[in-house]
Amino acid sequence: MRVLIAEDQALLRDGLVRLLTAFDFEVVAAVGSGPELERALAELRPEVSVVDVRLPPSFTNEGLSAAIAARARVPGLPILILSQHVEPLYARELLANGGHGLGYLLKDRVSDVRRFVEAVRAVAEGGTAMDPEVISALLARRAREAPMEALTAREREVLAVMAEGRTNAGIAARLSVSEKAVSKHINNIFMKLGLYPDEDDNRRVLAVLAYLNG
Known part of the structure; x- marks a missing residue:
């Protein structure tokens, strides 16, 4: 699987x-600036890219901006964003782009090698991989702005864990419920969000994006 890395800190990049x-x-490719990232995304078309939010020269949101621009050119281009801190505004900006193959993790998660590699693969395969802390920040903001009243508290919990990229079995283990119960909750979520079976769409991804992006 071909991967592109964009990170300005040399030790972390290596x-x-x-x-x-x-x-x-x-x-x-392993690049360290926004302009390099833009060129590499356009020329190399990687199967997945791991991108730091803040890159030179501005050290603001260069990486995020390049990722969003690349996904505008190539819809669904898989991008996993890394961030030093929880920045829900940037996460919402990325999610607003829509589509599949999105992830947003804190850099601390890289130390959990197995989970990090799973996240990269999930995004490459068109799924989502959202950091639990980012999810919490987004949900807190959404609850203040426009709560999805149709969903029960348990259904919101299922969606939050689903956003981490976990399978039904993983969700069941996290919430200490049966896989049958998880499947029932997920079907209810799909119905309430108006996500009906469609061979061209991944309803799990669409449900997560609809909930987090609002």
Whole structure:
């Protein structure tokens, strides 16, 4: 699987290269600035990109802006954003772009190698991988702005764990319920959000995006 890395801190960038290479990813480029990232995304068309929010020269949202622009050119281009801190505004901006293949993790999560690699693969395959802390911040803001009153408290809990990219079994283990109960909750969520079976759409992704993006 071809992966592009954009990270301005040399030690972390090299560490990501070594880590992903060890798990059989092909690192096609490892860049350290916004302009380099824009060129690499346009020229290399990686299967997934791991991108720091803040990159030179501005150290504001260069990485995020480049990722959003790339997804505008190539809808669904898989992007996993890394951030030093919880920045719900940036997460919402990314989610507003819509589509599949999105992730937003705190950099601290990289230390959990297994979960990080799972997140990269999930995004590459068109899924979502949202950091629990980012989810909490987004849900708190959404609750203040426009709560999804149709969903029960348990259904919102299921959606929150689903956004981390977990399977039904993973959701069941986290919430200490049966997989049958999780499946029932998810079907209810789909119906309440108007997400009906469609072979061209991943309803799990659409449900997460609809809930988090509002």
